[in-house]
Amino acid sequence: MMLIEQIFLLGINEKSKKIFFDWEDFLFYGAIMMDLVLRDKISIKKDQRERKSTMTRLRIEILNKDSTDNTILDKMLQFIEINSEKDTFIDLLTEFVKRSNYSDFREVIISKLESLGFIKYLGKKRFKRRYQVTKPALKTKILDEINAVLLDNQEPTKELIFLLSLLRIEYNLPKIIPKKFLMIAGERIVKLAEHEPIGWQIQGVIDRMNQTAEDFAEDLADNLYDM
Secondary structure, eight states: HHHHHHHHHHOOOOOOSSSSSSTTHHHHHHHHHHHHHHSSSSEEEEEOOOOOSSOOEEEEEEOSOOOSSHHHHHHHHHHHHHHEEEEEEEHHHHTTTSSHHHHHHHHHHHHHHHHTEEEEEEEETTTTEEOOOSSSHHHHHHHHHHHHHHHHHHHOOHHHHHHHHTTTGOOOOOSOOOGGGGGHHHEEEEEEEETOHHHHHHHHHHHHHHHHHHHHHHHHHHHHHHO
16 A cells, blocks of 8 residues: 555544544645655655755655556656756645645545545535545554554564654644553654654644744734734
8 A cells, every 4th residue: 555545544533534634735745755755756865955954955856757557646746847946845845735736636645545445535524525434454454553563663664664754743643542652652653763854854844834823823912912
């Protein structure tokens, strides 16, 4: 299974039928990029021209433009090529999360997962898309593999390290790991994914956005207080 398929399945809440991961479109972007890296379609490397920065800039290079025979991955390759002037990971992420882009990608992801028989799209409720996992055993298998690495100290594959790097973003791990195991799992995931740059890059972008929102709220409160 591709990482984008795994992260989508893990994100579906069994009760509400909705995606309950925070910043899910950022996770989807990261997962697709990781899938392309795993297939040697792109490289993501630190910008060697950069000397000092508050956030390391990662540059994206297409290594192979041939079709992957997967609509999701081919669409991302095309997206990267079309936006070739935006060659950093963050610039492309910013372009990806524009409403028209991620909505378009979401449709492709849903269609692909439905064609594989992994999910069934149930429509919207209160403006939120709802899904039914049609192969719960598959989701359980993914969770078992995560638990084996985080709680039983099994050695992870590179693919699983990528997946864990996504799950640590913005405190999403508690949504799939029982509370009593969170401390152990959290320490293990930091150790395993400490050198994986994509997850850290996405978290850095989210942190900056959160800080900007907090600063704006504080400034607004100060202005109202002074009135």
